Amino acid sequence: MLLLVVPPQDERILQVIERDWHQDIILFLQNKLPKIIVVLLVLFILQRVVLLFVKKMRTRADHQVGNFHRAAQLRTIASIVRATSYGVLGFIAFLQLLNIFDIPYQPILASAGIVGVGIGLGAQSIFKDMLTGIFILIEDQYNVGEVVALAGLKGTVEDLSLRSTRVRDADGTLYIIPNSQIANVANFSRDYAVATLPVSVDASANPDKVIAVLTALAEQVRQDSAFKDIAIADPVVLGVDKINGREVTYPIQLRVRANQRDAVLRELRRRIILTFEKEGIPLGNDPANMLILRAPNPTGPPLQQPLIGS
Structure with missing residues (x-):
């Protein structure tokens, strides 16, 4: 049987590390864990509130039997509110978690700004898509559920976001169209x-x-x-x-x-x-009323006879 002998100096170091680790766990459980739970709980509650609001808007849209345009508008707003709210709430929760772990997020935001400039130079189409999507919503050009013709396609709008529009044609094919490619819109569901x-x-x-x-x-x-x-x-x-x-x-x-x-x-x-x-x-173009010229006879003049019932 082998015995591992630890020098007294190393043993004291291990005791200090164990004590500090134990204290860190206690501090985490006492201070940081409750804050993390509160942030996640608030995030969950706010997401449920947003989801409840979106469901109410969709229910109101389903009850708009005599006003198709209003129903489509409510469904579109509900989709935009849900996607935007989830993104904003998730970003705020992420910053709060960084703050709880004593990670300064200001340099991260500054770095993100610098990186964003570089990305923006190579992703101008994305910003153009979002800008066009904003104008589509503000001008109320079309809504979810309406039949439109855009970017050379005709179909029913199934989803509308700031980035793109989803259109399903009569054959059931789903097209995802970037909003920046939409120059002209023909709406068949208005008035x-x-x-x-x-x-x-x-x-x-x-x-x-x-x-x-x-x-x-x-x-x-x-x-x-x-x-x-x-x-x-x-x-x-x-x-x-x-x-x-x-x-x-x-x-x-x-x-x-x-x-x-x-x-x-x-x-x-x-x-x-x-x-x-x-x-x-x-x-x-009824064949019964058409005339047919028969092949010319080399020994006589061409004949023109009515073709009846054939």
Whole structure:
């Protein structure tokens, strides 16, 4: 059995280290640990308050049934408030913890400022993104849940932050667009939209009859219970708009609520097909009304015969 003999001088050093270490633990438990607990507890409480506030805003947005714009605005503000508040609270808590451990944070902030200048020279696009995001929010250009066209893409805004905008298109693809790339914004969810349907009819049809039939069909769609709250103005048939050979175009315009055009246009197309078939009104580019030139006969003149039903 081996015995480790410690010289008296080294033993005294170990005792001093052990005593100092023990005192440091006691001081930490008595002074610093309660402060750390208080900082973390306050951070947790403030985060819960922010989360409760965000949930209330989203609940109010869900209750805005008749005001889609206000609902989208509340959801956007809720997302921005949550992200910004969490970042600010986390930074303040970090500074408080540095202060508790007697780590001076002023030099860190000064160094961060110097480093920030260097980073800023190489990250100007990030600041441009954030600046553009601020103007998007201030000017209320669009909100979460609205249908927009921006940066060459069209879709529904799923998230909006100071840095970027998330848009999901009709195919379900999610696009993340830096705000600095957004130069022009087309918002399809504000105020109203005009549903325009150009109807192509063969030139053999009586224009007055076509206009009367289209007007009646558009009015039927307007009065339909499924679209009564969507269509907000009487439909207008603009008459003969274009003539291209035997094809005549009659545009129909109907003012509807924002982002509600597709359903109205689909129903209008369906009724036009059924009614034109019933009334005997030929659509434009109907093969039954086209003429075909047969191959020339070397021994005779070319023949021009109507192609009927083929």
